[in-house]
Amino acid sequence: MASDRLTGNLLRVGPEQPVGNDDPIRAVLAAYTRDLITAVDETLTDFLAAEVDALTEIDAAMGGFAATARDYVLAGGKRVRPTFAYWGWRGAVGDEPLAPVLPALATLELLHTFALVHDDVMDASATRRGRPTVHVALAAQHAAAGRNGDSRRFGEAVAVLIGDLCMVWADQLLSRAALPPGRLLAVRRGYDRMRVETVAGQYLDILGEADPASWSVDRALRVARYKTASYTVQRPLIFGASLAGVTDDARLTAAYTSYGLCIGEAFQLRDDLLGVYGDPVTTGKPAGDDLRTGKPTALLVLARQMATPAQLRELDGTGDPVGESEVARLAEVVVDTGAVERIERMIDERVEEALAALDTAAVDETARVALAGLAALATARRA
Template structure:
């Protein structure tokens, strides 16, 4: 069914014909919707409450997003296999990456205590609201957090199940699974370092912030999905080693640039576009590359204003920091302080430096891909993605 949607979108002659990228996203989302529908039916048969839980999980999976991971994996596959092969056999594998991504997002939001994601309440906030509206016993926030953790766990299991539905040979399945498992391990490792950095920002450095960017974001957003796509193409053929090397170089460079853009959006992004409050990284004391650069370039007074308490709360030069208080006046003061910190970061020149780092990485990635033995349509798509994925408003 999903392949019919993809082919139909590509061949339709109406003026509003979607691009191949739009058609791919439609096919991936169709595959997800079909798979999740069957899972909900299974949950419904056990207990109505489980059915509602599964529906909330489904809604979180299908609630928008750029679908970058399946897109990079698709072009990694097309780069080797060419444009004529039907996509049906690999669609479940591509869609599985979105289920893994939902697992990571839901758990990340619990860890960060985030209120919104893609302009909507995060999973733990949704479940806490359900608890309150239902008049249930116990702490709504605790119920929300534990339910969200279970959503993330469920999505990771669902990802495994959907990946197993890909029509691949046993040898190809093993190769794909090895890449997929490495991607998951690297994502967990990067997330732990990200959490650790908030607890000891004074121990962090620019190099360590880049290590976090490589593992938490570059690996599972670009590099491993590309190599996942290469594995989907099956047994090695002439040129596979060169393609593998090019995907490594391209994936690391664009993955890092993607995270660097995230660092900028985390401080300067428009909440109406990003779907998340501006300044969240500063509130939590996350030692991003942007913040590390600003501290290196700052004057002593600026560095003091950018300092954080061990708990991660903003600690301004006047010593009035601490956990964000609940009163409207104190919240307004905190917001004002965060806005001033954003100004200081820009004044140090760190924003300009990060923009230059992004440009260098995009240039490096395009160069790495230029002479790689991949099909021209994939090279063109990945060259375009190098820019669109790293120069985005959200």
């Protein structure tokens, strides 16, 4: 199995190897990540096959519904959250067998799918990972079949249910981790907190779109902290430590918290840049949506703060809808304000702070080097 190949790759990651743009650790992490993704996907595939079969027994239509959810879970993705959870676990326990905690790591991917499906409905997003979002695909199927009712509402309603089902599946899969009951209960407490913080961040994100004039950079970063940093990096790291039974190491918890918040915020800041300047072929999402909607990301709030009066009139004076040429012009204006350069500095500062935090606790040396590499990979990505 893929999990059996992980140790061989990880042993090639040594503390003597520096982390830079062309260093050997990137190749090692790439090989490791492929194996971890395969191990997580194997776990998800086995689990979901049984769940789809069980729902098919209720009704053939239920089987199709469950299969749609399964296919979306397995449709790709970087598996960032299981990766950070693994290194949180590995940093606490060192080199231990992976199999007992694999269900817990895979759980985070089901939680992520729940969040993505609901987020796409709330944002009315048309594409995700280079393919139609769940609600859009379901609406198209409804229309093609000539069914009664509004296709858009049908697609959105079923997508909400698919997200809900993924949340339930996540709970079921977590319970399969081969851990002592007391430890699993502690893991569950942290997992529940992660879910609450994700919902809080999503609400703040929606509120910001409804009242952008009252938003600040600090508040945009708070959204990033709870919507992204918490359940992408910080909480998965602590989740991993709790899988290892480490819940009372104040230094390790503080180091993971600081690293996680910094890299999580930097991850979202990079996402904000990609949302405006990324290549849709690479990101799998259309560019410019934040400019079209006026969403108060840290990038766009900064641009308005730093803009000259003439630039501000351009940023705030577009009509609705905003066409491609207007989006391209707005993207140029944002660069001219200096906001893009400022965001790049903020990303660099957070990476530096995160790496410094790792030096404050007793973290397994292989995990320390890997986390340093992941900090660069997560914040300098193109998708």
